Amino acid sequence: MALSVQRTASRRECKVKDMLQADFGLLEIELAAVQMPALMSCRSVFGPSQPLKGGARITGFLHVTTQTAVLIETLKALGADVRWCSSNAFSTQDHAAAAIARDSAGVKAEEAYESTGNLPDPASTDNAELQFLLTIIRDGLETDPQRYRKMKERLVGVSEATATTVERLYGMQADGTLLFPVINVNDSVTKTKFQNLCGCRPCGPDGLLMATDVEIAGKVAVVCGYGDVGKDCATALKKSGACVIVTEIDPIRALQALMEGILVLTLEDVVSEADIFAVTAGGSKGIITVDHMRKMKNNAIVGNIGPFNNAMDMPGLETFPGVKRITFNPQTDRWVFPDTQSGVIVLAEGRLVNLGCTTGHPRLATASCSFANHVMAQLELWMERETGKYEKKVYALPKHLDERVAALHLDKLGAKLTELSKEHTD
Numbered sequence: 001m002a003l004s005v006q007r008t009a010s011r012r013e014c015k016v017k018d019m020l021q022a023d024f025g026l027l028e029i030e031l032a033a034v035q036m037p038a039l040m041s042c043r044s045v046f047g048p049s050q051p052l053k054g055g056a057r058i059t060g061f062l063h064v065t066t067q068t069a070v071l072i073e074t075l076k077a078l079g080a081d082v083r084w085c086s087s088n089a090f091s092t093q094d095h096a097a098a099a100i101a102r103d104s105a106g107v108k109a110e111e112a113y114e115s116t117g118n119l120p121d122p123a124s125t126d127n128a129e130l131q132f133l134l135t136i137i138r139d140g141l142e143t144d145p146q147r148y149r150k151m152k153e154r155l156v157g158v159s160e161a162t163a164t165t166v167e168r169l170y171g172m173q174a175d176g177t178l179l180f181p182v183i184n185v186n187d188s189v190t191k192t193k194f195q196n197l198c199g200c201r202p203c204g205p206d207g208l209l210m211a212t213d214v215e216i217a218g219k220v221a222v223v224c225g226y227g228d229v230g231k232d233c234a235t236a237l238k239k240s241g242a243c244v245i246v247t248e249i250d251p252i253r254a255l256q257a258l259m260e261g262i263l264v265l266t267l268e269d270v271v272s273e274a275d276i277f278a279v280t281a282g283g284s285k286g287i288i289t290v291d292h293m294r295k296m297k298n299n300a301i302v303g304n305i306g307p308f309n310n311a312m313d314m315p316g317l318e319t320f321p322g323v324k325r326i327t328f329n330p331q332t333d334r335w336v337f338p339d340t341q342s343g344v345i346v347l348a349e350g351r352l353v354n355l356g357c358t359t360g361h362p363r364l365a366t367a368s369c370s371f372a373n374h375v376m377a378q379l380e381l382w383m384e385r386e387t388g389k390y391e392k393k394v395y396a397l398p399k400h401l402d403e404r405v406a407a408l409h410l411d412k413l414g415a416k417l418t419e420l421s422k423e424h425t426d
Contacts, residue, residue, distance in 0.1 A: 014101035018095040023097030025066070029073070032066040037412030038372035038405055039070055039412040043077045045408065046379065053079025056382050060084045063091040064100065071371040072104050075378065091352065119405065151386050152179035156385045159377035161186045161370060167254040169394050182388035184382060188397040190405045193230055194369045204233045204278060204305055205240050207353045211332040212301055212345060217241025219275040226253040230280035233305055234262055237278070247272055271295045278353075279311040280305045295387075298342035299334070303353035310349040343357070369405055376401040 034041060052058075058075055062068050062339055066088040075082050084104035086092045127351050160166050166186045172178040185191060205216060221242040225236045230246065233256070238244045245263045248254040254264045266286070272295050279287050279302075288302060290313050296302075317323065322338030336343035346352045377397055384390055412419065 009186055013327040014061060014097075017095040019098050019102060019349055020096040021095035021168075022102040025095035025097070025347060026071070026103065028066045028093075028095060029069045029278070030379070033070045033073075033363070036067070036070050036368040036371070038368040038409040039074045041408035041412055042074055042372055042375050047077045050079035051379055053384055056080040056378075057065055058082050058378060060398070061087050063087055064097045065091060065093045066096045067235070067371070069096050069100050069104065071374065073373055076104050078375070078379070080378070080400075087304040114134065135199060148279040155180040157181035157183065157381035159183045159185050159374045159381070161191060161374065165391045166394065170379070173392070173394050178376075178392050181381060181392060182394045183397055184394050185370070185377050187396050188373050188403055188405075190369040190409075191373055204303075204353070205236050207347065208301065208303065211329055211347050211353075214276075214301065220245065221278065222247065222267065222270055222274045223278050223280060224259045225309075226264075227280065231256075233278050233280050234260075237276070238262070242276065245274065258350055263294055272297060277302045279306055285310045286313050287311045289313045290320055293308050293317060293335070293344045294337055294340070296344050298340075299345055301345045302348065303347040303351075310362040312346070313344075316345070365422050368409055371403045372408060373397055373402070376405055 012379065017364040052075065053162055058080045060068075060072070060082065062071075062084070064084065068084070069257065072082050072084055084100060084105050086097070088140065115220070158180055160169060163186050166182075166184045169184070171180050174183065208214065208216065212258040216375070217240060219242045221237045221243050223230050223237065224247045226234065226246045226248045230248075230253075234244050235244060246254070247267050248257065248264055257264050270290050275297070277296075277300065279289060288311065293302065302312060317335055318325075324338070324343075326334045326336065326343075328334060331348045333349070334343045334345050380401060381390065407417075
């Protein structure tokens with residue numbers, strides 16, 4: 001559990017695997033940038049005026065990939081001082097992290113304490129620097145539990161693009177515990193129509209094939225949840241030849257699935273018959289339990305395409321008496337139960353499979369629009385920081401900014417919008 005913080009030649013603090021991969025990372029970042037027209041437009045339109053220069057310090061918590069590197073470099077190009085932390089150990093691309101740390105921003109690309117969410121005891125490590133850091137945080141919280149809430153006085157605001165986190169932020173707003181303004185970019189049209197609805201279509205089956213080399217055609221596939229991600233996942237599996245079944249709690253979404261020719265059943269109805277299980281429910285805990293996995297047919301494949309790693313009861317599986325774990329591909333494990341000697345194949349340890357088992361969402365759909373939403377939200381919060389426009393509430397990304405993101409994207413793709421005449425406008 002050693003934590004050795006490095007410093008680059010420019011004195012940026014970082015924690016990356018191998019700084020020697022930075023040149024390779026830079027090449028891939030340059031290739032990614034070509035496929036992110038909205039972010040490139042942000043640089044050309046806003047870069048010359050440097051709107052974030054003069055005090056904007058932005059901290060990001062997101063998958064450290066070449067696509068994210070283009071977002072970071074865009075914020076830097078607009079004048080911001082940026083530091084970044086990886087949100088998922090399996091999605092971290094080491095070469096991208098090295099390039100970011102060397103050329104763009106301080107970066108910490110290693111797994112945090114996701115398994116418990118608790119601060120470890122300083123005595124749990126023999127690393128002197130980490131012991132010192134943990135001791136400071138622990139002692140500070142013991143003497144002043146509200147210490148870190150004081151940061152709210154200098155926080156301008158947050159942009160958030162994860163559905164479950166947005167729901168929690170709305171809950172904090174309702175009970176009066178929200179400490180800063182938030183712009184919800186998760187529900188912006190340019191995100192939902194591209195990342196959520198289109199982003200998983202190639203990535204889900206791609207991750208499945210790369211991890212297991214299984215033939216999808218003819219298999220029975222269960223998609224848990226029929227939101228935007230579930231719709232996309234179900235469509236991809238159906239087009240790959242699978243017989244798709246959906247589990248859903250919402251009657252409207254269930255009806256949508258039926259109208260697409262997809263059966264809607266409960267997990268208990270199909271758990272022992274299906275070959276593939278894809279969990280797409282955002283942030284819901286314990287969708288697939290250990291009891292479910294014990295009832296699955298031998299070598300059934302289970303993957304999570306939701307944003308968090310608690311949709312499958314991995315702690316329960318890992319601690320099941322006598323269970324045996326066999327790793328036969330990177331991030332692909334077969335868990336064998338002692339009483340039945342049958343096993344289930346779990347992808348990416350229950351984490352986000354379309355980032356854990358592949359290189360991520362398509363750059364065009366996800367990074368170009370979704371990341372541009374973040375840029376527009378950060379610009380809005382910073383430019384309005386002293387006007388009182390944004391209170392300690394959650395706000396939707398303003399419609400004109402949402403449309404601006406789409407327009408920035410279109411400009412780089414050579415599209416020309418039809419302009420209404422005065423007669424049509426009237």
